[in-house]
Amino acid sequence: MATTTASEDLRARRKAAGLACTRWLYGRKVPASAVLRTLADSAVDDWDGYGSGGEVELLEKEVAELLGKPAAVFVPTGILAQQSVLRVYADRAGTQRVALHGLAHFLHHELNALEEVHHLRIERMTSEPRQPRPDELAAIPGHLAAVALELPLRDGGYVLPTWDELVLFSEACAERGVPLHLDGARLWESTPYLEHSLAEVAELASTVYVSFYKGLGGLSGAALAGPEDIVAEVRRWQRRLGGNPYTIFPYAASARAGLRDVLPLMGDLHQRAVELAAVLQTAGYRAFPEVPHTNSFRVFAPRPVEEIEVAAIRRMEATREYLSYTWQPADVPGWSWIELVVTPDTLQWDVDEVGKAFAELLGE
Numbered sequence: 001m002a003t004t005t006a007s008e009d010l011r012a013r014r015k016a017a018g019l020a021c022t023r024w025l026y027g028r029k030v031p032a033s034a035v036l037r038t039l040a041d042s043a044v045d046d047w048d049g050y051g052s053g054g055e056v057e058l059l060e061k062e063v064a065e066l067l068g069k070p071a072a073v074f075v076p077t078g079i080l081a082q083q084s085v086l087r088v089y090a091d092r093a094g095t096q097r098v099a100l101h102g103l104a105h106f107l108h109h110e111l112n113a114l115e116e117v118h119h120l121r122i123e124r125m126t127s128e129p130r131q132p133r134p135d136e137l138a139a140i141p142g143h144l145a146a147v148a149l150e151l152p153l154r155d156g157g158y159v160l161p162t163w164d165e166l167v168l169f170s171e172a173c174a175e176r177g178v179p180l181h182l183d184g185a186r187l188w189e190s191t192p193y194l195e196h197s198l199a200e201v202a203e204l205a206s207t208v209y210v211s212f213y214k215g216l217g218g219l220s221g222a223a224l225a226g227p228e229d230i231v232a233e234v235r236r237w238q239r240r241l242g243g244n245p246y247t248i249f250p251y252a253a254s255a256r257a258g259l260r261d262v263l264p265l266m267g268d269l270h271q272r273a274v275e276l277a278a279v280l281q282t283a284g285y286r287a288f289p290e291v292p293h294t295n296s297f298r299v300f301a302p303r304p305v306e307e308i309e310v311a312a313i314r315r316m317e318a319t320r321e322y323l324s325y326t327w328q329p330a331d332v333p334g335w336s337w338i339e340l341v342v343t344p345d346t347l348q349w350d351v352d353e354v355g356k357a358f359a360e361l362l363g364e
Helices: 006-020 032-040 054-067 078-093 134-138 163-176 198-202 228-240 249-261 263-282 305-319 344-348 351-363
Strands: 071-075 097-100 121-124 146-150 180-184 207-211 222-226 286-288 296-301 336-341
Touching: 006 305, 032 249, 054 071, 054 198, 054 207, 054 222, 054 249, 071 078, 071 228, 071 249, 078 097, 078 146, 078 180, 078 207, 078 222, 078 228, 134 163, 146 163, 163 180, 180 198, 222 228, 249 263, 263 286, 263 296, 263 336, 263 344, 263 351, 296 351, 305 336, 305 351
Parallel strands: 097 121, 097 146, 146 180, 180 207
Antiparallel strands: 071 222, 207 222, 286 296, 296 336
């Protein structure tokens, strides 16, 4: 007879409690009714055909303009966009060597696709939870096809370089004659900290990838922006890798809604993240970065994961308020951590109210 473990029981309790919640700190999946309203409000009546025309064409033009690039292509996933552009660079350069951060999304969330599918060779600039430096790039000898920089570095704690550091890194790539690609899955969220526009940030790189379902709250999808010839080659890889279904109209329509409704809020979301990090540290937690670089940061609790997760679920069941995703064990014994992502829903909470709610998880 099959039995369940304590962790499985907790997951089941969390899921049930989450379904019963009526208030969310971090945001939730967009209700189907809202998605249907977005589609009904589409600017055009005709759907795209295999990614050509309709809302997709409007979105690509809008993204290219926002990023100050000659062209852009919309694809269903960021993994597809980024693998494709690095493959294009490698084929052009005649080398399979690409320089990445050791904590890059490429290496931790894509089942080693760069090597297994595209036979690229990975050169790690650093694996520390910070942005790489020009001297670490310089320490990699020989010919490189491309350098990729993730802004922000999610698995490093959503950390960004300063604007001056980013400029110096871009100049180092240019001096070496190697194209710089920005993994900008959360680039929309990065401009308040960098204090420069999207186009000014994108100008420092040859190509830029952006996502639509994270900070912007779209259904799914990504875009790759850059020179027209690079974008044209990425479109060919999109086809080769099966990334242009019959229509991607719903994704494009929801992406444009995110650009219209959520992108203007990025400054407010970052400011609220800074405020929440401060109040949580007063409540006994630790934030990393101590002053968040984006609307997302890590929260560390001085309580074992099995205890704080139970406390979180009990509170959820009692209040029908969803404060966070599942707590994870931290590297320090007896500590736990979560990612806290500030969304438009978070703005509906008072900062002190959030601090009090989190304090209850330590005091139970």
